[in-house]
Amino acid sequence: MKNLLLALALCSAAPALAQTTKKTTAKKTTAKKAPVKTTTKTTTTTTKTTTVVAPAPLTEAEAASGLREALSTGITKAVAFASEPDGFNLNDDIRIPFPPDAQLVATTLNALPGPIGKQAVEQATNLMNRAAETAAPAAKDIFLNALQNLTLTDALSLVTSSNKDAATQLLRKNSEAALNAALRPSIVQSLDQVGANAAYAKLIDRYNKIPLMTPAKNNLTDYVTAQTVDGLFVLLAQQEAKIRQNPAAQSTALLKRVFGAK
Numbered sequence: 001m002k003n004l005l006l007a008l009a010l011c012s013a014a015p016a017l018a019q020t021t022k023k024t025t026a027k028k029t030t031a032k033k034a035p036v037k038t039t040t041k042t043t044t045t046t047t048k049t050t051t052v053v054a055p056a057p058l059t060e061a062e063a064a065s066g067l068r069e070a071l072s073t074g075i076t077k078a079v080a081f082a083s084e085p086d087g088f089n090l091n092d093d094i095r096i097p098f099p100p101d102a103q104l105v106a107t108t109l110n111a112l113p114g115p116i117g118k119q120a121v122e123q124a125t126n127l128m129n130r131a132a133e134t135a136a137p138a139a140k141d142i143f144l145n146a147l148q149n150l151t152l153t154d155a156l157s158l159v160t161s162s163n164k165d166a167a168t169q170l171l172r173k174n175s176e177a178a179l180n181a182a183l184r185p186s187i188v189q190s191l192d193q194v195g196a197n198a199a200y201a202k203l204i205d206r207y208n209k210i211p212l213m214t215p216a217k218n219n220l221t222d223y224v225t226a227q228t229v230d231g232l233f234v235l236l237a238q239q240e241a242k243i244r245q246n247p248a249a250q251s252t253a254l255l256k257r258v259f260g261a262k
Contacts (some may be wrong), residue, residue, distance in 0.1 A: 003123050009245055010168070013118050015194075020130055037099065039137075051056070051200055056125045058156065058159070058257070058258065060156055062254070062257060062258060063152070063155035063156045063159045063256075063258060064152040064155035065157070065254060066155075066159065066254050066255060066257065066258025067152055067155055067158055067167045067258070068150070068152070068261065069160065069252065069254055069255060069257070070148060070167065070172060070240055070243045070244075070258075070259070071147050071150075071167055071168070071236070072144060072147060072241065072254060073238030073239065073243065073251070073255075074168070074235075074240050075140060075143045075147065075232075075236055075239075075240050077235075077237035078142065078232055078236045078238075078239055079113045079136055079137060079139055079140040079143070079232065080131060081226075081235055082094070082132070082136040082231060082232055083133055083136040083137050083140075084133070085133065086129075086131050086133070087136065088129040088130075088132045088133050088136075088228075088231060089126055089129035089130065089133070091231075093231075093234055093235075093238075094230075094231030094232075094234050094235065095129060096132055096220045096224060096231070097125065097171045097225040098121060098124070098125050099220070099223050102204070102216050102217075102222075104213075105121075105203060105204065105207045105216050106121045106214070108207060108210065108213070109203060109206065109207060120199070120202070120203055120206075121203065123199055124196065124199040124203050127194050127195055127196035127199050127200075128191075128196050128200075128220060128224050128227075130194040130196065131187060131190040131192075131193070131196045131220075131224055131228075132178050132187075132190075132209060132224060132228040132231065133192050133229065134190035134193060134194055135183065135187045135189070135190040135228060136232070138183065138186040138202040138229065139179075139183055139186070139229070139232055142179055142182045142183055143179065143232065145235075146171065146175040146178060146179055147173070149172060150170065150171055150174060150175070151174075152167075154171075158170065159258055159259070164237075164240065164241035164244050164245065165236075165237035165240050165241055166237075166240075167240055168233060168235050168236050168237040169237075171233075171236075172233050176229060176233070179229050180226055180229050183225055183228060184221065184222075184225045184227060184248070187221060187224050187228060188221050191220055191221065191224060196220060197220060200220050201218045201220075204216050204217070204218035205218070207237040210225060243255060243259060244259050247260060
């Protein structure tokens, strides 16, 4: 009896179990996959074009202005250097030597011992250089005025000249005589001020007392004036060369424009 009842229970449960299995299978079959998205990237390459604009050609007016500015800057620095203590005396490029026309005086006195000989010659020479250093500040305005009167008709050729002191040479050619005349009063004053005239006069007097010697003149003014102007031109030429060749010395936009692009 028990076995009969168990069989009947199994038979009644079978349809329900079959129905559950079908539902589960159906759900698995109808499940849909999510669509796969495909993304396409577009890369755009941008090419930049740089245009180099060549500077406008240098004009005659710009060249003339640049040369004047270079000389003005050079004059200011040259005078400043020359005016320093030992600006002439210890600078081998511009040191004023004992006058050549009195070289026999120097040679003769150098042979004498002590302070009346070689020492006296050296002292007088040093004082000539001190006089030039003392007078140098007065040369600034004199040189700048001469520069204003300088006509630069060939400014472009001067700018591109292979001579690194071309403008200085032109200024010297056109104004050296006038510069000597203008600076002379300052030299007269400075020769007395530093004692150069007195020291040199004592030397000449001592020399002229030597038997059988041809008397020498004791005027230093013209000689020291010419040597001072010459020394300032040497310093100016050096400054011009620096401005032409060294970008660091081209201190303004105009100097860079005129001398920078070579």
